[in-house]
Amino acid sequence: MTRTKHILTILPEILSICRLDKDAAIPAWALASRLFSLTRTAEELSVVAPRAQVPEGIKRDPGWRGLKVEGPLDLSATGVLASLTGPLAEGGISVFAVSTYDTDYLLVKARQLEKAVKVLTGKGHVVKGRRLARGARRKRKMA
Secondary structure, three states, X not given: OOOOOOEEEEEEEEXXXXXXXXXXXXXXXXXXXXXXXXXXXXXXXXXXXXXXXXXXXXXXXXXXEEEEEOOOOOOXXXXXXHHHHHHHHHOXXXXXXXXXXXXXXXXXXXXXXXXXXXXXXXXXXXXXXXXXXXXXXXXXXXX
16 A cells, blocks of 8 residues: 655636436537546446536536545555545545545545645645635635
8 A cells, every 4th residue: 555645736726527318428518528537337327527517407416525645646546535535425425436546635625625624734744725615714704
């Protein structure tokens, strides 16, 4: 298992995780974004996209923030996600992971972003864009 400490970057977008019918067409609204993920299985079509792109009436879980693991990562590396999600799980932070050829993305609820950053930095990982986590907290207080 890799014991490497990772560099993560907080993404600025607020994301939604959506569920569409297994036979649904790939939605144009998802493709209109710079950041999106599509996964089709025998049971569903899952879409991760910026909250602002998701139309009304779509089954969704909104309010997620992304942490990008800086890469590219070697596809044969082991334990990358475990080194990040293990401490987050111990901290009571739910994670939705998305992997690409080059890297991994961890999605955490916006209300838990600041706590996630503290947990990860406490384990020696570096998190860039930390002001975005503090900004999310300020916006919640103002609402």
